[in-house]
Amino acid sequence: MSKKVNEIGITVKKDEDFSEWFTQLMKKAELADVRYNLKGFPVYMPWAVRSIRKITRMWEEELEARGHEPLLMPLLIPESNFHKEADHVEGFTPEVFWVTHGGDKEFEERLALRPTSETALYDMYGKWIQTYRDLPFKRYQSVSVFRHETKMTRPFMRTREIHWTESHNVFATEEEAYKDAVENLEITEKLLYGKLAIPHIFFKRPQWDKFPGAINTFAADVLLDSGKVLQLPSSHMISQAFSKAFDVTYKDADEQEKLAWITCYGPAHSRNYGALITFHGDDKGLVLPWDVAPEHIVIVPLIFKGKEDVVLEKATEIKKQLVDAGYTVRLDDRDNFSPGYKFNEWEMKGMPIRIVVGPKDIENNQVELFRRDLGTKEFVPLSDLQKTVDSIRDSFTDNLRDKADKIIADKTVDGKTEREIIAALDSGKMIRTCFCSTDLDGEACATKVEKELGGEVRGEKFNTKEELFCDCPICGKKANHVVYIAKSH
């Protein structure tokens, strides 16, 4: 990848061949390399990692502001921990990577590479939490989790190693726990929509699709240009079977020993990044929301023979002025690449602003400025430069969000029959329909949707009671829930 492969831009259109578009974007914007010799484990490259770190930090700051403190749990979990909670072990065992040896000596007990950390953390929570005075107890960690994914993998979207933050929180009452689960959705809304500019819908997952060991799972789904939804942060009300299994109990003020209530919340930052690059990216490459972009401004000097010094001097001066104003600025003075090549490269990488300085501009006391959100170019007098950049900064992410809202607006349609559902799925849409049940007795209809129609029942809209408008299109019985169906990544 250090050999320059991005001589030209992406050669397919995103809306014509999404899969190839994505593959080329990975290479040409230098985001991920899938050539590491372990399937499902892509290598993430600096330009992507710098953004993922920013995204991670956003979530950590929100959690910390709400009283969650960081800790770091061991990566390995003894197998016996898994067996303490039956639903959890059943749900996760097929995906677990096991460590069986230390050197050439076989362990008596297998160790799991954590697929998620409930069974590690709650073992300790049982030891740490004693009385009602210890509650609420809110912790988080930002780590990798490992799942032996059997579906086709794709960098950022579906991989066997996921970079995420997991927050696990203990409360005295169900009401407090539920309040926390809702608060987690608020964090998702604030960051996913506010900072990453990704429109999404919150669903309460059907009972057959909840997190193994949870009472209820709430998750944000985003519909991508691929015509498939991607699950973004999910928030779970953990079953008290977990508290029981790990002895997460507390002595209440009335001296009674009580089972605690637990929630967990798992924003996967590599996935969030995958969603945002596919959502905002275009045929020229990446488009990054302002707070996610690793750098904000590139200055490209137009070097002419005999005028090198004056141009570079001016470019350096402009850089200093913008750095002093708090911007992350790169002066691209590489002399072995043409300006045209540099323009394409930085557009491909989604640099929000490009400033070009040439001898003519210096004479006219101006620069040429290109902004990636609108794709427009203008000449800006040097005296107005900082003001112009400030105003771009302030509107950049809003512009991406407006565009995203427009794209998503007509992507959800109502469907009352199998035929309507199939037609809508084939045209890359999400379908709102009525369904017999989101409890386990509706699972047979959901399985038919998946096997015969090619979609998945994503759930009911969170905290929204929608009016029924048809019978269950699958079994024909009276419907009790309005659900959404989509293909999924």
Ligand SMILES: [Zn+2]
């Ligand atoms: Zn049905």
